[in-house]
Amino acid sequence: MKALCLANHGGPEQLKFGDLETPNIEEGQVLIRVRACALNHLDILVRNGIPAYPVKFPHILGSDISGEIKEIHPQAKKQLESLNLKIGSQVVIAPGLSCGSCIECAKGHDNQCDSAKIIGAATKGGYAEFCVVPAKNVFPKPSHLSFEEAASFPLTFLTAWHMLVTRAQLKQGEKVLVVGAGSGVGSAAIQIVKIFHGIVIAASSSLEKLELARGLGADFTIHIEKEDVFKKVREITDHQGVNIVFEHVGPATWEQSFKSLARCGRIVTCGSTTGPTVPLDLRALFSRDISILGSKLGTLEEFNKILQLMEEKKLKPVISKIFPLSEGRLAHEFLEKREQFGKVVLKI
Ligand code: ZN
Numbered sequence: 001m002k003a004l005c006l007a008n009h010g011g012p013e014q015l016k017f018g019d020l021e022t023p024n025i026e027e028g029q030v031l032i033r034v035r036a037c038a039l040n041h042l043d044i045l046v047r048n049g050i051p052a053y054p055v056k057f058p059h060i061l062g063s064d065i066s067g068e069i070k071e072i073h074p075q076a077k078k079q080l081e082s083l084n085l086k087i088g089s090q091v092v093i094a095p096g097l098s099c100g101s102c103i104e105c106a107k108g109h110d111n112q113c114d115s116a117k118i119i120g121a122a123t124k125g126g127y128a129e130f131c132v133v134p135a136k137n138v139f140p141k142p143s144h145l146s147f148e149e150a151a152s153f154p155l156t157f158l159t160a161w162h163m164l165v166t167r168a169q170l171k172q173g174e175k176v177l178v179v180g181a182g183s184g185v186g187s188a189a190i191q192i193v194k195i196f197h198g199i200v201i202a203a204s205s206s207l208e209k210l211e212l213a214r215g216l217g218a219d220f221t222i223h224i225e226k227e228d229v230f231k232k233v234r235e236i237t238d239h240q241g242v243n244i245v246f247e248h249v250g251p252a253t254w255e256q257s258f259k260s261l262a263r264c265g266r267i268v269t270c271g272s273t274t275g276p277t278v279p280l281d282l283r284a285l286f287s288r289d290i291s292i293l294g295s296k297l298g299t300l301e302e303f304n305k306i307l308q309l310m311e312e313k314k315l316k317p318v319i320s321k322i323f324p325l326s327e328g329r330l331a332h333e334f335l336e337k338r339e340q341f342g343k344v345v346l347k348i
């Protein structure tokens with residue numbers, strides 16, 4: 001099969017387009033003919049090399065996959081039949097891997113599974129013509145979406161849903177500051193808040209991205225380099241602050257984000273793209289009943305909910321640019337420039 005392999009840790013030049021043997025399915029697995037795979041910041045982390053994601057070379061990146069079912073292990077048939085899926089069905093893949101038998105999995109917290117992993121980081125992913133995944137991760141592709149659109153939502157929408165709905169308990173009409181609004185998770189967050197009829201204040205360092213955020217439903221925008229986020233939030237919210245801050249940037253935005261919270265506000269984060277450590281004044285935390293919430297990916301049940309909302313056209317994937325698989329190296333360079341609004345996708 002054709003694949004874009006990661007030959008070693010390093011820059012985009014380590015991605016080599018070539019031939020690799022098609023993988024074989026094992027117990028409970030399904031072989032997917034990959035049609036599209038979206039890029040994530042995670043791909044760059046794994047490509048560069050970080051201790052949390054050790055890989056064997058040649059590795060195949062790619063967590064967000066759509067395609068067709070090519071082969072099903074006999075023991076996986078029942079699982080797929082319950083979703084009306086068979087060979088040739090068009091599918092989308094939930095990116096989180098879990099054991100299905102530990103205490104957290106039994107509670108439905110499969111994102112917190114003892115052996116939780118992500119496709120394309122811990123296992124070979126979707127930068128290839130074929131890929132092997134567990135049957136329980138295979139779901140029907142929303143019928144109106146193209147393969148590229150279907151590959152564009154799993155990781156980001158799952159992450160944003162788990163952050164806002166499950167962790168921060170977003171309520172109808174609440175005010176939410178979405179930091180890094182131009183990112184994949186940011187554009188998902190804007191849409192999710194609007195489903196709850198909330199007020200979105202989108203913050204970004206790019207005027208162009210703020211315009212696009214408005215197009216997705218953002219009610220107010222803040223240019224973080226030209227405006228004071230805290231002052232602007234107070235102005236917009238009549239000095240109250242926001243109920244929720246959607247964070248994933250870290251030290252570069254944390255202080256402004258934290259100050260922008262209303263009493264009983266929740267700040268929820270899924271990432272630390274500008275570094276791992278932030279200052280925290282405990283007095284500001286306890287005196288105003290503030291909650292700081294961590295959030296990691298999402299569960300299979302939440303993935304199902306997102307699929308339903310996609311099918312109902314209440315959520316829509318946002319694509320920035322599509323590259324052919326053979327030009328994956330250029331796609332990585334494009335993603336690293338951080339100029340995109342929405343997802344960068346490989347067509348396979
Ligand atoms: Zn488990």
